[in-house]
Amino acid sequence: MDIKSLPKVLYVDDTPDARSLVRRVLAQDFIVLEASDPLNGIELAMQTEPDLILLDINLPHLSGREVAARLKSLLPNTRLVAFSADNSPGARERALAAGCDGYMTKPLDVDTFADEVKEYLQGKRDVLPDQARHERAYAAELVEILEEKVRELTKTAERNAFLIEQNKRLIAVLERRQRLLEAAARVGHVITSILDLDDLLRVTVDVICEEYDFYYAGLFLCDEPVETADAKLSKWAVLRAGRGEAGQAMLTNNYRLQIDENSIVGTAILNRQARIVLDVGQEEHRFINPYLPATCSEMALPLIVKGQVLGALSVQSDQVNAFSDDDINTLQTLANHVAVAVDNALLLRDLKQANQDLLRNKTFQAIAQTTGETIHWVGNKAAPIPSSVNRVREDLVRLLGLFQALLAVSPDQREQHPLWPEALEIFQTVAQQGFKLEPPPFIMPGSLESILEDLAIVEQSARSILVIKEDLIGPVRLQNVVSIHLPELLDETIFEMGLPGGVVKTEYEANLPPVSGDRRQIGQVFNNLIKNAWEALHQTENPSIGVIARYSNEPGFLEVLVVDNGPGIAPEMLEKIWVSFFTTKGARGGTGLGLSACMAIVNQAEGRIGVESQVGVGTVFTVMLPAVKDQ
Amino acid sequence: MTKAKKILIVDDEPLILRSMQKTLLRAGYQVVPASTCSLGLDSFKAGLDSDEPFDMALVDLNMPDFEGDEASGAGLELISRIQELQPGFPMIVLSAYDEVAKVKEAITRGARNYCVKGREQTLLDQIHTIFKEIE
Numbered sequence: 217m218d219i220k221s222l223p224k225v226l227y228v229d230d231t232p233d234a235r236s237l238v239r240r241v242l243a244q245d246f247i248v249l250e251a252s253d254p255l256n257g258i259e260l261a262m263q264t265e266p267d268l269i270l271l272d273i274n275l276p277h278l279s280g281r282e283v284a285a286r287l288k289s290l291l292p293n294t295r296l297v298a299f300s301a302d303n304s305p306g307a308r309e310r311a312l313a314a315g316c317d318g319y320m321t322k323p324l325d326v327d328t329f330a331d332e333v334k335e336y337l338q339g340k341r342d343v344l345p346d347q348a349r350h351e352r353a354y355a356a357e358l359v360e361i362l363e364e365k366v367r368e369l370t371k372t373a374e375r376n377a378f379l380i381e382q383n384k385r386l387i388a389v390l391e392r393r394q395r396l397l398e399a400a401a402r403v404g405h406v407i408t409s410i411l412d413l414d415d416l417l418r419v420t421v422d423v424i425c426e427e428y429d430f431y432y433a434g435l436f437l438c439d440e441p442v443e444t445a446d447a448k449l450s451k452w453a454v455l456r457a458g459r460g461e462a463g464q465a466m467l468t469n470n471y472r473l474q475i476d477e478n479s480i481v482g483t484a485i486l487n488r489q490a491r492i493v494l495d496v497g498q499e500e501h502r503f504i505n506p507y508l509p510a511t512c513s514e515m516a517l518p519l520i521v522k523g524q525v526l527g528a529l530s531v532q533s534d535q536v537n538a539f540s541d542d543d544i545n546t547l548q549t550l551a552n553h554v555a556v557a558v559d560n561a562l563l564l565r566d567l568k569q570a571n572q573d574l575l576r577n578k579t580f581q582a583i584a585q586t587t588g589e590t591i592h593w594v595g596n597k598a599a600p601i602p603s604s605v606n607r608v609r610e611d612l613v614r615l616l617g618l619f620q621a622l623l624a625v626s627p628d629q630r631e632q633h634p635l636w637p638e639a640l641e642i643f644q645t646v647a648q649q650g651f652k653l654e655p656p657p658f659i660m661p662g663s664l665e666s667i668l669e670d671l672a673i674v675e676q677s678a679r680s681i682l683v684i685k686e687d688l689i690g691p692v693r694l695q696n697v698v699s700i701h702l703p704e705l706l707d708e709t710i711f712e713m714g715l716p717g718g719v720v721k722t723e724y725e726a727n728l729p730p731v732s733g734d735r736r737q738i739g740q741v742f743n744n745l746i747k748n749a750w751e752a753l754h755q756t757e758n759p760s761i762g763v764i765a766r767y768s769n770e771p772g773f774l775e776v777l778v779v780d781n782g783p784g785i786a787p788e789m790l791e792k793i794w795v796s797f798f799t800t801k802g803a804r805g806g807t808g809l810g811l812s813a814c815m816a817i818v819n820q821a822e823g824r825i826g827v828e829s830q831v832g833v834g835t836v837f838t839v840m841l842p843a844v845k846d847q
Numbered sequence: 848m849t850k851a852k853k854i855l856i857v858d859d860e861p862l863i864l865r866s867m868q869k870t871l872l873r874a875g876y877q878v879v880p881a882s883t884c885s886l887g888l889d890s891f892k893a894g895l896d897s898d899e900p901f902d903m904a905l906v907d908l909n910m911p912d913f914e915g916d917e918a919s920g921a922g923l924e925l926i927s928r929i930q931e932l933q934p935g936f937p938m939i940v941l942s943a944y945d946e947v948a949k950v951k952e953a954i955t956r957g958a959r960n961y962c963v964k965g966r967e968q969t970l971l972d973q974i975h976t977i978f979k980e981i982e
Contacts (some may be wrong), residue, residue: 592943599965600866607869682965 224266228257273300281314288315313350396546399427404553413561417457437527484516519555601678699730725766731841733821752782784831857887858907930957
């Protein structure tokens with residue numbers, strides 16, 4: 217028998233066991249198609265146009281009767297038989313009213329089932345006694361169901377719209393958060409690779425403004441802390457980088473804020489926590505920055521590293537409520553990165569400075585040593601000159617005596633004079649030396665004075681060389697290392713200098729231990745420094761010299777500061793003052809050996825000497841000396 | 848009139864040596880110059896063997912050593928050798944300013960005093976003082 221000529225039966229049921237049973241029972245006489253749910257069933261029915269559909273009335277999703285009604289309207293010529301375990305009263309009637317041609321009940325009877333199906337195929341149709349009534353009831357029920365469905369669908373649609381809106385927002389928030397995190401990571405990456413402090417600060421504000429779309433960002437660093445009785449406190453937050461033209465203008469004008477509660481930046485630094493103002497119009501006592509009039513919301517985040525506040529990051533927006541929690545969180549993370557990077561840059565700067573100082577000190581030591589050796593050599597060569605000059609002068613006088621004695625006797629008597637042989641010998645020596653003795657073409661006026669003057673010049677020049685040699689090498693020649701009580705030595709030195717009263721102000725830290733060194737030499741160093749300060753002050757209106765003795769930052773050392781409010785030393789001069797013979801005093805004297813000798817003495821005492829100066833403000837010389845260890 | 852005192856000067860700087868020699872000659876001393884440690888020691892020994900030994904020696908601190916090699920402070924060695932030959936023999940060391948340690952060493956080896964070069968008047972005074980002390 218040709219399989220294709222067999223009638224097609226579609227069985228829609230959600231239980232696999234039921235489908236398997238029906239398939240076996242009908243396989244002999246029918247082509248059995250199966251679907252496990254009503255939607256698939258309807259779809260399969262449309263594709264295959266079966267001759268009969270067996271429909272489980274109790275199906276998920278759609279009620280069996282709705283499926284029945286749908287199938288009947290789609291395939292009016294296909295026989296539709298309900299196959300249900302529902303034996304309750306009215307179930308059969310409702311199925312038939314929904315459009316089914318027949319109603320079969322589960323469980324199926326294996327012996328008769330195929331025949332029953334065949335009967336329906338051949339046109340059997342179960343008829344209800346009061347078909348019309350059942351159909352009306354079913355229609356009413358359907359309307360009710362449809363209404364309910366419409367309500368449900370409307371509700372669902374509304375809910376969907378709401379959810380979509382929610383999702384959009386969430387996605388936007390997530391995207392922004394993602395972008396900010398990426399920005400923070402980018403800034404973190406960029407800034408940790410910058411070692412130059414100014415570059416670092418500038419790049420950071422630019423990147424923040426670009427990534428977060430704020431109109432201004434600025435970075436403040438605290439100035440050098442001032443030591444008070446209780447703690448070290450910075451007074452000012454100094455702007456070190458600012459975005460755009462406003463930032464440039466502020467930097468040009470050395471913009472800074474006092475660290476107090478009058479500014480957002482000051483408050484953030486003082487309280488060590490973020491300060492956020494979402495609407496500056498609401499702030500009563502807000503400090504208004506004239507450079508940034510458009511600011512509507514503002515945030516300051518402290519830069520904290522190793523428990524220390526280095527400064528603050530200021531972020532400003534021209535919109536109110538510009539900062540979300542995400543902004544604040546990621547910016548604080550960023551501020552932490554910046555703090556670490558700033559700290560690194562500061563450390564590196566200090567290290568470089570220390571390195572330069574060391575190099576400079578070594579260079580000057582080398583110069584001082586070379587100069588010393590040179591002067592030593594020159595001095596040795598000059599050593600015989602004064603004695604030679606003395607002898608020449610002596611001999612000149614003797615020659616003149618001879619000259620006078622011979623002139624005193626008449627010419628014919630001269631050969632009998634006891635000094636005549638000596639005179640002859642002199643003339644012979646002159647001839648041997650190759651000099652020609654001829655009468656001068658004219659009488660030189662004051663020739664003797666000229667000779668004596670020249671001798672004096674030679675002698676004086678030689679003595680200067682010898683004196684300088686002593687000045688330079690002399691201070692270092694004797695070392696009598698003792699314990700020196702600095703305040704006592706300083707007071708003594710200042711007293712002996714006899715400067716006008718009130719000029720020198722001393723400030724000694726209490727209970728300083730002694731330092732070790734040669735008392736006389738170290739005293740000379742302070743004398744020299746104070747004398748230099750006093751000479752630098754000769755045109756200053758209110759001359760003042762501060763002499764401070766205190767513990768050095770470097771363990772094991774004390775330091776003495778000699779501070780003046782004089783004209784200061786130009787940076788290009790600062791390098792030269794340690795070199796022998798350099799003097800800023802011009803014609804007002806000084807051999808220029810003072811500071812190089814001071815350096816030699818301090819270096820020999822295993823200390824260090826340094827200078828800082830600002831033109832128009834003054835100069836500070838610092839002498840570090842080792843504290844006596846057994847204290 | 849007493850016989851002129853005889854002084855040995857040892858210095859490798861010829862001009863300084865000559866200048867000191869002239870200064871001492873004018874001051875009435877007999878002077879024997881020597882330009883190296885070896886020559887100085889030879890002269891001293893020759894003096895000891897003669898009937899005119901030296902009365903004093905002036906020795907520069909910084910000279911090449913007895914073998915002629917560059918060495919700073921070979922004058923110290925000369926002082927020791929002369930003191931070995933004649934303990935207590937009066938000597939003055941000639942030095943530069945920054946040689947405190949070596950000067951101290953020279954004094955412990957037997958030198959009576961030290962004089963900074965270029966100060967020949969001071970040197971004359973010191974020589975005079977030492978001779979006065981001896982007499």
